[in-house]
Amino acid sequence: MRDANVYSLKRAMPRMSWHPRNLYNLWRRSLGAKVEDTVFTRTNRSLYQQRWVSKALLRAYHGDYINEKIFKRWYLPQTLPDVRETLSNTSSSTESVNKWALREDAAQKEAKRLQNEREKGLAPVGSLMFREVERRIDVLLFRACFAHSVYEARRMVVHGDVLLNGKKHTNPNTRLAPGDMFSVDPKAIRFLQANAAQTAESESSEETPEDESAAETAEEDSRVVRIESSEDADGEASPASSKSNSSKPSTPLPKWAKPGSGVTPFHLPPYASPFLFIPAYLEPSFATCSAVYVRHPTARPGYSEIPTPYDADGEIVRAAWEWYTRVRPRMRSKSQLARMPENRQ
Known part of the structure; x- marks a missing residue:
């Protein structure tokens, strides 16, 4: 870049x-x-x-x-694209034809559509x-x-x-x-990797300076340790918490992402999920x-x-x-x- x-x-x-x-x-x-x-x-x-x-x-x-x-x-x-109301006359004539043909439902639907377009304004x-x-x-x-x-x-x-x-x-x-x-x-x-929800996005050296990426990695490593030492949603300690000496702790997959659940294990970063x-x-x-x-x-x-x-x-x-x-x-x-x-x- x-x-x-x-x-x-x-x-x-x-x-x-x-x-x-x-x-x-x-x-x-x-x-x-x-x-x-x-x-x-x-x-x-x-x-x-x-x-x-x-x-x-x-x-x-x-x-x-x-x-x-x-x-x-x-x-x-x-x-x-042109956003001027070029079809306004055509729509009005269509509404008149529907009334003349005693198609009241169609006429009311066309009138409602025209009213909604007037309220919303022009297309962005x-x-x-x-x-x-x-x-x-x-x-x-x-x-x-x-x-x-x-x-x-x-x-x-x-x-x-x-x-x-x-x-x-x-x-x-x-x-x-x-x-x-x-x-x-x-x-x-990377969204399908088991540790994608805990590790920060490691951009290449062409995108971010080395000092910034190192600081972000250290922050995310501390976050991983906090996550691994916490308890799961059922109140039981996660298996990774018993392996405190492990250099690369792993968080167990949630129930919906376990093999055989029929759902793709899609791990979203916690800071990206709302967006x-x-x-x-x-x-x-x-x-x-x-x-x-x-x-x-x-x-x-x-x-x-x-x-x-x-x-x-x-x-x-x-x-x-x-x-x-x-x-x-x-x-x-x-x-x-x-x-x-x-x-x-």
Whole structure:
């Protein structure tokens, strides 16, 4: 990676990761002191600075490992969907036809739908500028909870631990098509390891400095000792507590994760459990360590399927789109089309 300290507490830029430092930065940007930095109604920054900050924050989360030039040319849409009420007259005529045909139930249903659309307002389509990024296989691996971070998901693809439609796939830049299925080698998923709930995420030296990773490892080791010496939920001492001289204590699996229970032993880190989610356009199967990309992400009034730490139609997204409208990609030549990342449509 270009930047070794991606989880910097000073910059506090949220990333696609369940690292505790990243979750702390996410909290600071959502509820903490860093919220005031992005309230542009009360700021002394110029319009150029507002757009630049918004673009930097969104790109830090949505594909910070993608080169800016490549993102603008291949992952940035030419335009966003139109959210004007172009079907209002058609809907009104449909309601009139239903009344004339004595279909009162259909007429009432159409009137209720129009009322709900008026109450919710326009669809938050600003977040759809990152729809092409969400189609990448490494991002989908992270969304399906098969990896602790998008950086780990990229390594899994490059190292050959991922199958796309039953064949080994080593290109993390591939954008999937609806119906594509990808599967992961269970040995490469740390969420399935027995000690994944107690050990901290050990990012590579390219992502975090060695002194920070050493401090986090020491803290998690002390946490493991406290967990192992505690009693289980039934009031009985765990078997690991009797082995105090063991250098690597192991916590017994819960009843739902024991062999023969029929459930995949999915061990979540305690700091990530409240935040984990799976988007609606993915259908994962943890029993087979696979997932199906069902459809492309969409947006409707009051709801956006693009996971983002910011308001899907807020000031940050709007300012970032205004920034990118000034730097739209030029016409793509044949030589440029030959270098396009794989797009399965």
